[in-house]
Amino acid sequence: PQPDSYENMNLVDPEMLDLYDYAAENGLILMIHPELANMADLRRALSHNSKTIFLLHGLIDSGAKEEGIADALEEILQNHSNAYFSVDAALMLDYSINDACMYDKNQFMANLRSEKLYAELISESVAFWKPAIEAHPSRMMWGTDVQYWWHYDRDVLHEIVEFGRQFISHLDPIIQERFAYRNVVEMLDLNLQE
Numbered sequence: 122p123q124p125d126s127y128e129n130m131n132l133v134d135p136e137m138l139d140l141y142d143y144a145a146e147n148g149l150i151l152m153i154h155p156e157l158a159n160m161a162d163l164r165r166a167l168s169h170n171s172k173t174i175f176l177l178h179g180l181i182d183s184g185a186k187e188e189g190i191a192d193a194l195e196e197i198l199q200n201h202s203n204a205y206f207s208v209d210a211a212l213m214l215d216y217s218i219n220d221a222c223m224y225d226k227n228q229f230m231a232n233l234r235s236e237k238l239y240a241e242l243i244s245e246s247v248a249f250w251k252p253a254i255e256a257h258p259s260r261m262m263w264g265t266d267v268q269y270w271w272h273y274d275r276d277v278l279h280e281i282v283e284f285g286r287q288f289i290s291h292l293d294p295i296i297q298e299r300f301a302y303r304n305v306v307e308m309l310d311l312n313l314q315e
Contacts, residue, residue: 145172
């Protein structure tokens, strides 16, 4: 069946399971944005075909406490070798570029140019994500997720990249390269010249 929309589908609907098999057969990677409310379905989807590679992206949160995210992520990565996770600008937690309260470039830039706030963002982000990254160094990766028109502004992109570099610099030096790009290269099976 060819549905008109996947909007109301669950991760384990028959059409989705067929899609996972198709992806595995054709070497495709599925990028999804699961929420904590869907963890049971996510586990079933990951178990359906262990050859299907899933890239879980963004915060898997729907208003829950961060501890729930960390616990769910740990359980998924520990039990499903076909799951990877992308951490990106959303790791700025309460000041994410995707925050619905962040209306424009000026507000975003003002937040990041505040030395106190910037230090707090780095500190909170490192404290929250570093344990998961260092516990699963080959399955976690950095990404830059942009969504609204003003995210593409050169100054905003520069700040996102700089924040990412600062964040990565706080990781174990052995893991930095893997997290920054090597895990993506390996997941995509790219043949890059060294």
